[in-house]
Amino acid sequence: MNIVADNRFDATKARIKEQYMADQRPWVIAYSGGKDSTLLLQLVYEVLISLKDAGYRLKPVHVMSSDTRVEAPNVEAYLHKTLKILEGHALASGLPLEVHRVSPKMEDTFWSLLIGRGYPSPTRFFRWCTQRMKIDPSKACINAITAVSGSVILLLGTRYDESSTRKQTMQSKANNSRGLHPHNDIANTLIYSPIADWSTDDVWEYLFSHNPPPWGGSHDFMLNLYKQANGGECPIVLDLNTPSCGGSRFGCWTCTVVSQDKSMQGFIETGEAWMRPLNEFRNWLQQLRDQPGARRNERRNGLPGKGPFVPEIQMEILRRLLALEQNIGRQLISDEELAIIQHEWNEDFDPLHAANDIAAEFGRRPASISFYGGNMDEQALLRSIADDHEINLQVIEELFRLVTEKYPSMDKRGSKQGLEDDVRRVIEKWIPSSDDEPEGIS
Numbered sequence: 052m053n054i055v056a057d058n059r060f061d062a063t064k065a066r067i068k069e070q071y072m073a074d075q076r077p078w079v080i081a082y083s084g085g086k087d088s089t090l091l092l093q094l095v096y097e098v099l100i101s102l103k104d105a106g107y108r109l110k111p112v113h114v115m116s117s118d119t120r121v122e123a124p125n126v127e128a129y130l131h132k133t134l135k136i137l138e139g140h141a142l143a144s145g146l147p148l149e150v151h152r153v154s155p156k157m158e159d160t161f162w163s164l165l166i167g168r169g170y171p172s173p174t175r176f177f178r179w180c181t182q183r184m185k186i187d188p189s190k191a192c193i194n195a196i197t198a199v200s201g202s203v204i205l206l207l208g209t210r211y212d213e214s215s216t217r218k219q220t221m222q223s224k225a226n227n228s229r230g231l232h233p234h235n236d237i238a239n240t241l242i243y244s245p246i247a248d249w250s251t252d253d254v255w256e257y258l259f260s261h262n263p264p265p266w267g268g269s270h271d272f273m274l275n276l277y278k279q280a281n282g283g284e285c286p287i288v289l290d291l292n293t294p295s296c297g298g299s300r301f302g303c304w305t306c307t308v309v310s311q312d313k314s315m316q317g318f319i320e321t322g323e324a325w326m327r328p329l330n331e332f333r334n335w336l337q338q339l340r341d342q343p344g345a346r347r348n349e350r351r352n353g354l355p356g357k358g359p360f361v362p363e364i365q366m367e368i369l370r371r372l373l374a375l376e377q378n379i380g381r382q383l384i385s386d387e388e389l390a391i392i393q394h395e396w397n398e399d400f401d402p403l404h405a406a407n408d409i410a411a412e413f414g415r416r417p418a419s420i421s422f423y424g425g426n427m428d429e430q431a432l433l434r435s436i437a438d439d440h441e442i443n444l445q446v447i448e449e450l451f452r453l454v455t456e457k458y459p460s461m462d463k464r465g466s467k468q469g470l471e472d473d474v475r476r477v478i479e480k481w482i483p484s485s486d487d488e489p490e491g492i493s
Contacts, residue, residue, distance in 0.1 A: 054342065059253060067098045067245050070204075076241070077111040079193055080206045084116070087208035089273060090254050091246055092137075093161045097204065098145050100265060111147045111200075115192055118154045119184040121161045121303045121389075123315070124381055125323065129272050140266035153192045159183035161305055166369050167388075167395035169347075169359030171340040172307040179437075180303070182444045193237055200237035204231065212250045236445075248368045278321075304329050307337040322331050328378050332371065339364065362400045369406060373413040389417035449477045 071078065080095060088325045092114065103109060114132060118127070134150050141148035157163060161180060164170045173180045196203050226232045227241075234240040246254070262270040304315060304326075315330040339345055339360075347358035360368070369392065376383045393406035410417055437444040458470045 059249065060257060063245055063249070064094055064098055067094055068102065070229065070243060070245075071095075071098060072107070075110050076202050076204050076339070077113060077196060077200045078114045079115055079196060079203050081189075081208070082114050082134075084117045084133065085208075086254050086258060086277065087210060087246065089264075089270065090249075090257055091208040093258075093261065094245065096146075096148075096265055098277065100144070100420065103144070103146060109147050111149065112193075113151055113196060113203075114147050115151045115153060115189060117185055117189060118152045119161065119180075119303050120154060121184075121305045121383075122386070123304045123318070124324075124329075125318070127327075128283045130331065133268055136268040137266045138378055142353075151192050153188035155184040155188050157385075158391055159187065159461070160388055160391075161303070162372070162384045162388045163391045163395070165360075166365050166372070167392040168362075169365050169399075171346060171357070172336045174340070175308055178308060178443060180306075184303075190237055193240055196464060197239045202241070204243050205234065205237075207242060207244050208246060209244050210249055210251075210254075211249055282440060285362070289445070304335065305333055307340070310337075326380055328375055332375050335371075336368070339368075362396070365396070366405060366409060369409050369411070373410065373415060377413060386416065388419035389415060393417055395396075404486070446477065450474065453477070464479065 078095070080088075081093055082092050099109060099112065102368045106150060114134070114137065119128075122130070138150045153236065158167075160377075161184060164179065164183070165172065168319065170179055170214050173176070193203060193205065206232050231241040231243050236241055258270055258274065262274070264270060302314065304312075306312060312330060312333055315326060315333065318326050319330060344361070346360055348355065350358040372384055389406060389410050393401075393404060396406050397404070407417055437447045453470060457473065458466055
């Protein structure tokens, strides 16, 4: 028996209990299905059960899980099953726990943007997918909760042991007396990381020795994923400082940010041979963005440079994607996305409804969707600028805040130099580095 680990387990649950009872702010647990977020969810759930049994009045707990619509199909099925079991058990047990599957808007999905608008496959320099598919839906979910409650505490399964970079980032935050710190980008949100000081061995020991979890089901599928090959887990992403999840155990199967998807290769090599066509399609998408003639010779803003995919390539991607669907026997693109693609093509180059015709070749029929025009609001305008110049949206937002909030006037002494220094800081902060590649699990 590991006495040190047992003491750590008990101490962590005692701290969770103390934090939970300290105020009436609802809790939001970021759950990805990976080992760390699973451990976090289980510890909180066990504390909730003990408090209920002791007769305490419980405050709401929200479990937030990201569904990008391009999750690895086997992982997506596992998450759906787990969350359904969790929700059912919480309801039957009288626990105030609510599950939220957050997804991008249909016009912001991977296929709507890549095929519909011709966005080049994502790179470390232009990770357009992260903002739209992960950050925006998660922020919207949290903002909806704070609109009712006033503020929330967001629980993350981040740990010092994950990497030296992660440890430095976590320790750089200014915590209050309770060990919480405000989120940089989400108002009225405090961050709490209950398992920050747990080692990877601690995580495995607890999950193996506390399986099945208290809500039922089993950890077996998740534990087996980590045995198959190297690969980390993709957390709930709430800012672009989070490295790309490409190649992780719990990421998008379409990720082209990393050079190789080791996770997908691991699945294939350990019995999931049906996923091989998915990996081949992903590799083709990655190479396509640099293929001569695949992209337009001007950006969306009219300036010269590599722009969106040419219409012929957009059509080829759609046709190959629908053929891939038939090959593996799983739907990979929704009817709504097909309708949005046709709408985008109509606006851009296609008056003859080619997307509908291609869909019909494969027995698919796009849904009927209404689109509403109107003037761009501030956020939409910033997003348009980011798209036109292939710059991450958060860079534009930070620069915009500098000139509208911090330096609305240049009349004050030192304003010009201060603005130049802050602009340089923002640009240096967002220059991609090799650290964007995720680390594997040894």
